[in-house]
Amino acid sequence: MFSKAEAQIIKKEFWTAFAEAYPRKWLLYDTKIKDVSFKFYVDNKKAQVMLDIEPKDEEKRKIYFEKIESLKNILHDEFLPDAVLERNFHLETGKIISRVWVEKTGGISLYNKATWNEIFDFFNENMDAFERFFYEYEDYIKDLEVNT
Template sequence: MFTREESKEIRKQFWIFFGKRYPRKWLLYNTGVKDLNLKFDFDNDKAIVSIDSESRDEIDRIYYFDKILSLKNLLLDEVSQNITFESEYILESGKLISRAYIQLEGVNINNKNHWPQVFDFMFENMSKLELFYIEYQDFIKS
């Protein structure tokens, strides 16, 4: 078991090493749509690459998630057959969002032996998700 400070330092090291391994600027929050973000997440049992509709306004949140859902077959073909779509996904903070995501299970951020696998998973899937978003952003934004 790690202390809060040790866990914080491990997370910091992970993201530093990820950035060194794949030194590029990711799209992430720069989608051009408020509260529609591409995200990385890695915790004690899984790694996730996602596109999140996070508006506190349910109508906006669902509107953009429906846009993503309307592209479901293209997402499955162009990004991954393993995408999960959840219109109501609750974050650890308790916030309700809508999320389309690819998940890698059985990995732990505290286990540095898992890092290379997660680096590759995140890079491959986020690269595809970004290209997909860039290709269809006009439709998603309209």
């Protein structure tokens, strides 16, 4: 195991190496939709690429999720076949959000540098596909006046 300080150093090295391997600007928090953002996540067992939908207004969260859910077949067929859509995802904090994500498990770890390239490739391929999906359907997703 690593001390907290050692773990922080490894995390920093990981994200720096990822930025060097794939030097591009990711969409992440710049969706132009308040409280809707793309995220990368990695720990000692899994890597995830996520779209978190977390407006405080429950009705907005519902609408944004339902819009993406209405595009589920397209998302699966053309972009991310393994995407999971969860309307009521419970965070460790107790907060409920909507989340769409893909996950890689098995033999990868933030703390094993030998698996970093595999994680980097997973992040790049899946975030790129997620972003292409979002840009393709952005106007529809953003427009709260157009119902699903």
